[in-house]
Amino acid sequence: MLKQRILTACVLAATFLAVLFFLPAKLFPAFVALIVLLGAWEWSNLSGITGVAGRIGYLLAQAAALLLAAMYVGIAPLGTALEPALAASVDDRFSHLLLAGCTWWAVALLWVQGYPSSSLLWGRRSLRALMGFFVLVPAWIGFSYVRLQDNGAWLVLMIVAVVAAADIGGYFVGKRFGKRKLAPAVSPGKTWEGFLGGIGANILFALVLWLTTENALLAVLALVVPTSLVSVLGDLLESMVKRERGIKDSGTLLPGHGGVLDRVDSLTAAAPVFALVLAVSQSSFG
DSSP states (O other), rough: HHHHHHHHHHHHHHHHHHHHHHOOGGGGGHHHHHHHHHHHHHHHHTOOOSSSSHHHHHHHHHHHHHHHHHHHHHHOOTSSOOOOOOOOOHHHHHHHHHHHHHHHHHHHHHHHHHTTTHHHEEEEEHHHHHHHHHHHHHHHHHHHHOOOOOOHHHHHHHHHHHHHHHHHHHHHHHHHHOOSSSEEEEEEEEEEEHHHOOOOOOOHHHHHHHHHSSOOHHHHHHHHHHHHHHHHHHHHHHHHHHHTOOSSSSSBTTTTBHHHHHHHHHHHHHHHHHHHHHHHHHHHOO
16 A cells, blocks of 8 residues: 555656646646546535536536636636736736635634534535535636746745645654644544644745745745645645545545545645735745
């Protein structure tokens, strides 16, 4: 199992880096849309939709939502009419959708904190299905916006690095010092000490970026810290929905890793927050 897990991780990492740095920026939203739709297929099951027809219908609805979002921000049809430097009006439209996505994650925080009582508000199949749109579509918007900036490939890689640092710091600090449970009803293995360890790892990451680039420390921290904080929420939200559904993994597509959502859950929350901070600062960080 460990060998299979490592092999899958290597293939995923190599594929991601090849797409990120060699696929034209204007085609990157289409690639992310594919990942989002794979996640949508899994989310249909998390929602409690078990029939093939129902799951296909849900997938098509998510595809329609992505197309509408792409049209709103001015990059539809996907893969055409894209420019690395976005016009101010397009920036504003991205910001509107990113703000809506980040507002959703504020609501999600309340639901995770209140679980299992909060399931009375979102536990029905229709509401869990709707939740998937708020998780997946803003993630696509966030990654698309970031990739289209100057040095966009490195900025996307920075999102992934922040999430990885939060995971690694959280794991090792939590394993060594963890005592107080962060969200025992949702994910009993996570602790406040591990959560703080993830933040600490990302503060160190921000310091390294500051020392090795020409960016101001506050600008780096403004991107890294909120992204690190919310990445944990993405993980917890999926854990909460899986617990409510009574399943361990979101799918079986990735050998040794479970489903696509099991690998990108933290990124779904991190991407829109990172992108919104970037949009508000009107920065081409990198």
